[in-house]
Structures are given as C-alpha cells and as structure tokens.
Amino acid sequence: MQVAMGFLQVGFVSVYLSDSLLSGFATGASITILTSQVKYLLGISIPRANGIGSSIYTWINIFRNIHMTNICDLVTSILCLLVLIPAKEINECYKSKLKAPIPIELFVVVGATLASHFGHLHENYGSSIAGTIPTGFLMPKSPDWSLIPSIALGALSIAIIGFAITVSLSEMFAKKHGYEVKANQEMYAIGFCNIIPAFFHCFTTSAALAKTLVKESTGCRTQVSGVMTSLIILLVLLVIAPLFFSLQKCVLGVITIVNLRGALKKYFDLPKMWKVNKVDTAIWLVTMFSSALISTELGLLIGIAFSMVCVIVRSQKPGATLLGRVENSDVFESMVVYKNLKSTPGIKIFRFEAPLYYVNKQCFKSALYKTSGVDPVIVATEQKKKEKKKEKLQKKDRVVDAKVTQVDTIQQLYKEPLPFHTLVIDCSVIQFIDTAGVNTLKEVLNDYKNIGICVLLAQCNISVRKSLRNGDYFKREESCMVFYSVQQAVQFALYEQEQEDACINGSLV
Structure with a gap:
C-alpha cells in the first residue's frame, strides 16, 4: 500500500506538517509513552488500555492500584533516575568535547541485571522482570491472500497513519540536525520494510518515537547505528536473550522516560512561542492535547486538520x-x-x-x-439621491432648459470633492x-x-x-x-x- 502511495507521489502532503504541529505531536506522544511506562516504574499490574482516551484510562487504573506499588521496583526506578539524568545532562553539556557519548544506558542495564540476578529481587521482593524471551525465527510463510478484501480498508488507514507518523518524526529530527527528508523516498522504504517481513509473521513497520529518541539521545547519527542495532538485536534473538531474564522491567521504563525529556522540555518554550505567533501556539496545543488525551494517531490527524483550518482562516482575513x-x-x-x-x-x-x-x-x-x-457603492447611491432631488426641484419650479443647463454646470464645478x-x-x-x-x-x-x-x-x-x-x-x-x-x-x-x-x-x- 505504501509503495503504491510512493509511486503516486503522495508525499507532497508532508508540506502541511508545520514545525509547531510536529513539536506538539512529539510532546503529546511523549506524554502517552510516559503514561504507558509509569506502571513499570511502580511495579503494578493494570489492564492495558487501547483506543480513544487510553492515556486517561491508564492513569485512572494507576491511581486505583497505587496502593499495590512494589517498593523494590520503585526504589530501583528512583536509583536509575538518579544515575541516568545527570549522566545524560553531562553528555549534553560536554558533547563537543567527548569523542563518543557515555553509554550510560548500557551500564545501567548490565548493572541492574546483575543486581537483580544475584540479589534474587524477583524471588524475595516480587519485582517484575523480563522473564523468558523467545529466541530464533519463525519459518517464512506466504500471507493468506484471501483476507485482502476484508482488511484492505484498514490497511489503507494504517498505511496513511504510519506514513504520517514516520514523516513527522523524520521532519522533526531533520530540522534539529540540518538535513533533508524526501517524503516519497520514506514511503518506499516503509513499504518495502513491510512487504518482506510479511512472510515472517512480523508486525507492521513504522517509526517509533520512544526508540527514536533513545537512539538520538545516545548520539546515533548515521545508518551505521541501524546496522549495529540490527546486529545486536539478531544476537539477542539468537544467543543472549536468556541473559536478560532477570532484568527488571522498571529499568527499561526509566530509560524510556529519561529519553523523553527533550520533547517534554517544549513546555518551557510556550511563553516565547505565544509572543512570536499565537496561531502556531494554538496548533501546538491542539495537537499536543489531542495526541496525549485522545490517541496518537487521531491526534496527528486532528493537528493536521486544525492546521489547515488555520491556513484557511488566515487567508480569509489577511x-x-x-x-x-x-x-x-x-x-x-x-x-x-x-x-x-x-x-x-x-x-x-x-x-x-x-x-x-x-x-x-x-x-x-x-x-x-x-x-x-x-465606499464607491455608498457614494454612488448618495449621488443618485441628489440627482433625484435635483430633478424634483426642477419639475417643481418649472425651470427653463437654459436655466437647467446653467445649474448643472455650477453643480458639477462645486460638488463635494x-x-x-x-x-x-x-x-x-x-x-x-x-x-x-x-x-x-x-x-x-x-x-x-x-x-x-x-x-x-x-x-x-x-x-x-x-x-x-x-x-x-x-x-x-x-x-x-x-x-x-x-x-x-x-x-x-x-x-x-x-x-x-x-x-x-x-x-x-
């Protein structure tokens, strides 16, 4: 579907993704991701909410079950935050002097895994751990083509939303690091990335804000990072996955939340944004709130629709x-x-x-x-009224033709300029x-x-x-x-x- 959209050059719609819209979407999606990770930080088990308003339902369930907080997970989360946040700030402050960023996430994961394994945190304190991670690949299998008529409409909406999210994230980081994104090329890439994995029972491929922020914040810049990530994931799937059996889920949640701080800092830019342009601020707020409170996909679509309405309103009152x-x-x-x-x-x-x-x-x-x-219409109307009055006076006084001609000449010379x-x-x-x-x-x-x-x-x-x-x-x-x-x-x-x-x-x- 996305390959066909790329062939039809549908990528031009990316021009409607303004800076304020992308920033608001990233911040709203960050709140959604943060919400989904809070339960791991507290070590509580709540049902996963999906659909419209999932973030609101998640927070309701968190507060209903907050008395069941696992103290071990909470303490581990606090300790990881105290380590990760200062280290990330050091990386940010001294990035020009450091040849490579400090891989603090790797150190935290290794240290937390060893501490959980030898401290028997799961057995002694009921801490939530990663557990058994399946290894290996499923055998390739051809998709069931008979399902296409029943899933075509849903596939189209998924393709459009996946493209919009991917391009919006690409544009956001492209502006930050100074490079250009070709929307149609991105569409081809996403399409082919979904065609090949379809034979291996994979999920639909699209950009992920949390993982992208984690990679960007660790200093990844080129496709070499993608190759290394793929090799490490392959190594994990085939060999070392069992080594992470004792890793606490709260550690992964903390790493995800810490790497959202860049998007969450956008709130401090609101006063300055309001002074510069109130319409852009309104677009940011609408996109952010709709992405955070309704859903990520609908939030992006609502933001685009509201942005286009603002363009129309601006053109109506220029x-x-x-x-x-x-x-x-x-x-x-x-x-x-x-x-x-x-x-x-x-x-x-x-x-x-x-x-x-x-x-x-x-x-x-x-x-x-x-x-x-x-106003020429009003002036013309007033002139017609004066002409009618003049005609009435002429008929009433029965002025001779010569006299009328003289009156007309005088009125033409002395009319209101x-x-x-x-x-x-x-x-x-x-x-x-x-x-x-x-x-x-x-x-x-x-x-x-x-x-x-x-x-x-x-x-x-x-x-x-x-x-x-x-x-x-x-x-x-x-x-x-x-x-x-x-x-x-x-x-x-x-x-x-x-x-x-x-x-x-x-x-x-």
Missing part, C-alpha cells in the same frame, strides 16, 4: 494596508509598520497581502473600502487570482469608475497577469492601467491629473 513613499526614494512601504512615510496627494496606494480568490474576495473589497475611506482621484492596488503580494478574484477586480474597477476614481494595478506577477488576461480584464481602457511598479503607476496618475486640470482651467478661461 493583512491589508495603505502605502506611503520613503523620503527621497521610489520605495513604498506600509504606513502602519513604518513611520515618516509621505502620502501622495490625491492618490491612495493599497496593498492586499494574500491571494485573491473566492474565499477572501469579500474581505478584499471590505478592506479596500475601509482603508481607502471611500472626493479625497482622492486615483487608487493604485499593489499586487506584489498577491500570489494568484481565481475567477472570483478577477470578477471582484472588475467590480472594483467599475464601482470606482462610476464615481470618477481611476483604478490602477501595479507589480502583478506572471500568474496574476495571466489570470487577468484570460478573465477578460484587459480591455482597451484597462490595458494601459497595469504597471510594473508602484512608482510608475503614481507618475502616470499625476500626469493624467495634470492634463485634466489643464483642460478644466482652459475651458473655464
């Missing part, structure tokens, strides 16, 4: 601002962000900081009318425009044209110009109203206004 000129230059910047910018009399320059498409077309118009200070004569729309931040966006620009153009305001476009990219051309925006009049820079559009507007003023002054003379 930034919009008026621009002003930087003194003694041709640069125009936001008048909200920068101070001491100069506005050009009679010209408003508007920037919309998002794609213009069907989702935010109304937001574009509202922001444009609000920031410019002129608008705050600007030209509107320049800076399209440099608009990545694309769809059909609804083109129609919105047409409406804006016509609405402002009806009240005598000229609309100019500036800095349209190739995609936007192509959409405008295909959407029949460029007619005879509009073809000369699109400019390669805001400065050029402003100069054109000033020139046109000078020509119009000259014509009016000439006609009055």
Whole structure:
C-alpha cells in the first residue's frame, strides 16, 4: 500500500506538517509513552488500555492500584533516575568535547541485571522482570491472500497513519540536525520494510518515537547505528536473550522516560512561542492535547486538520494596508509598520497581502473600502439621491432648459470633492487570482469608475497577469492601467491629473 502511495507521489502532503504541529505531536506522544511506562516504574499490574482516551484510562487504573506499588521496583526506578539524568545532562553539556557519548544506558542495564540476578529481587521482593524471551525465527510463510478484501480498508488507514507518523518524526529530527527528508523516498522504504517481513509473521513497520529518541539521545547519527542495532538485536534473538531474564522491567521504563525529556522540555518554550505567533501556539496545543488525551494517531490527524483550518482562516482575513513613499526614494512601504512615510496627494496606494480568490474576495473589497475611506457603492447611491432631488426641484419650479443647463454646470464645478482621484492596488503580494478574484477586480474597477476614481494595478506577477488576461480584464481602457511598479503607476496618475486640470482651467478661461 505504501509503495503504491510512493509511486503516486503522495508525499507532497508532508508540506502541511508545520514545525509547531510536529513539536506538539512529539510532546503529546511523549506524554502517552510516559503514561504507558509509569506502571513499570511502580511495579503494578493494570489492564492495558487501547483506543480513544487510553492515556486517561491508564492513569485512572494507576491511581486505583497505587496502593499495590512494589517498593523494590520503585526504589530501583528512583536509583536509575538518579544515575541516568545527570549522566545524560553531562553528555549534553560536554558533547563537543567527548569523542563518543557515555553509554550510560548500557551500564545501567548490565548493572541492574546483575543486581537483580544475584540479589534474587524477583524471588524475595516480587519485582517484575523480563522473564523468558523467545529466541530464533519463525519459518517464512506466504500471507493468506484471501483476507485482502476484508482488511484492505484498514490497511489503507494504517498505511496513511504510519506514513504520517514516520514523516513527522523524520521532519522533526531533520530540522534539529540540518538535513533533508524526501517524503516519497520514506514511503518506499516503509513499504518495502513491510512487504518482506510479511512472510515472517512480523508486525507492521513504522517509526517509533520512544526508540527514536533513545537512539538520538545516545548520539546515533548515521545508518551505521541501524546496522549495529540490527546486529545486536539478531544476537539477542539468537544467543543472549536468556541473559536478560532477570532484568527488571522498571529499568527499561526509566530509560524510556529519561529519553523523553527533550520533547517534554517544549513546555518551557510556550511563553516565547505565544509572543512570536499565537496561531502556531494554538496548533501546538491542539495537537499536543489531542495526541496525549485522545490517541496518537487521531491526534496527528486532528493537528493536521486544525492546521489547515488555520491556513484557511488566515487567508480569509489577511493583512491589508495603505502605502506611503520613503523620503527621497521610489520605495513604498506600509504606513502602519513604518513611520515618516509621505502620502501622495490625491492618490491612495493599497496593498492586499494574500491571494485573491473566492474565499477572501469579500474581505478584499471590505478592506479596500475601509482603508481607502471611500465606499464607491455608498457614494454612488448618495449621488443618485441628489440627482433625484435635483430633478424634483426642477419639475417643481418649472425651470427653463437654459436655466437647467446653467445649474448643472455650477453643480458639477462645486460638488463635494472626493479625497482622492486615483487608487493604485499593489499586487506584489498577491500570489494568484481565481475567477472570483478577477470578477471582484472588475467590480472594483467599475464601482470606482462610476464615481470618477481611476483604478490602477501595479507589480502583478506572471500568474496574476495571466489570470487577468484570460478573465477578460484587459480591455482597451484597462490595458494601459497595469504597471510594473508602484512608482510608475503614481507618475502616470499625476500626469493624467495634470492634463485634466489643464483642460478644466482652459475651458473655464
């Protein structure tokens, strides 16, 4: 299934795994793993909870049975924590000076196994130990192909979730250590890792956060560590597994929990994250809580869905601002962000900081009318009302035609002026425009044209110009109203206004 997904290049979905989402997922999954290991630290036996809310049910069972805590396991857990945490911190502080990290986990496992074996902790104190570990391999056997129709749907969901978890963990460590992850290549790798073991009765292969954190925290960096791990596991399965018979389960639980400290430290970054970006913090919190309280798989899917909703909401309410000129230059910047910018009399320059498409077309118009200070629909409506009043007065007073012509000329000369004569729309931040966006620009153009305001476009990219051309925006009049820079559009507007003023002054003379 995953090989087919890799062949279809489905790996592009990994772009929706943001840093905040991955961090929240890792922290939430760490809480789930920590929860699953607490029973070993206390040495109590509780039923394993599965499905939605398994972590909550696990904690309920822990507190119900906490009176059955095995003192030997609890003391061993505390001693291991007192050894592992300082040693891990030393490895972290002096990693640049140490040629190789101190293999403290190996020392703890060996020491704890010897202490448990010669101290007879299981026999004397009832400590929970690893016990008999089966050795050897099962004979290969072909899967039962008749089961495929009944398990295909479940296999698809497992493949998708396994891919998402693997890629999310890969991206998390890739960002930490500065390398690139190819999602489709990962999908091929997971797929083939599941095809071959299918003949040996193996479980489905996927990334495991706890084991990955353990390897990363011990200093593993290359595939050599994977080869060595495989060889050691092979050696354990074939030869030395019986030697770990007396190893206490609480020791393995402590090693797992200690290596989760990196993900758990993310809680201390929350105040700083909130100051930088509140939306990213919300994504982190939603992903973390859903991964910890609902389930790891659903938590990741919920985080992705919430992240995409945030993207949609952001695009619905993007930034919009008026621009002003930087003194003694041709640069125009936001008048909200920068101070001491100069506005050009009679010209408003508007920037919309998002794609213009069907989702935010109304937001574009509202922001444009609000920031410019002129709603052309309202102005046109008021002008129509004045025209009707004028017609009523003319009919009432029965004014002669010559008199009416003189009144019209006077009203045209002394009507209330608008705050600007030209509107320049800076399209440099608009990545694309769809059909609804083109129609919105047409409406804006016509609405402002009806009240005598000229609309100019500036800095349209190739995609936007192509959409405008295909959407029949460029007619005879509009073809000369699109400019390669805001400065050029402003100069054109000033020139046109000078020509119009000259014509009016000439006609009055």
